[in-house]
Amino acid sequence: MSDVNEEPTGIDELLERVRRDYVRIEAHEAYSAAQDGEALLVDIRYAALRERDGLVPGALVVERNELEWRLDPRGSHRLPEATGHDLRVVVICNEGYASSLAAVSLHQLGLHRATDLVGGFQAWRSAGLPVMTPAVP
Template sequence: MLVDIRPAAQRLLEGEVPGALVVERNVLEWRFDPGSDARLPIASYDLRVLVLCSEGYTSSLAAAALVGLGITRATDVVGGFVAWRAAGLPTAG
């Protein structure tokens, strides 16, 4: 599951990844914590989560926070959206 945690203004400016689930950083933990009443239906401890931010800094911390919740298959995109786009991977906007 590719999860874009960038704020709306940043996604508008930089572009988006088609098919990525948008969950802004400020709500990430409680949306993916399987024990949260506000969790997403897909939330589970064995879910593979690939977190994406702009340059890969915020996503590293966000992935570590998910691992701390017990979502051990969480990681991030090294270099973030900037690296994703530079690699020629799909983008929109």
């Protein structure tokens, strides 16, 4: 519970504070790490954005509201990719804001190598990295 006299924190201040606790990753570095099998890319964007803009090939799609349940290595609802606390996870959102908060949440679960993509999917696409058009049902 917060102190009644404590000044509320704005989102910009919160992002600045949480980003001090880990090193964020740029698009080309994330791509190389994934290609080398050194990182798991996790796309937390909601379906409408993935349908509109496309997908990062090879990224695991886990919408934000399920992230902790799916990546907790000790959780009963974890995905097979959630192999341990040493897993290097790179969280990707649309522009690199929600992914910062998600990375910190993963740190709280013990995934100490979790990070996020600076600029999110938009930076990935702007860097000219591969984007897959989603299949139309």
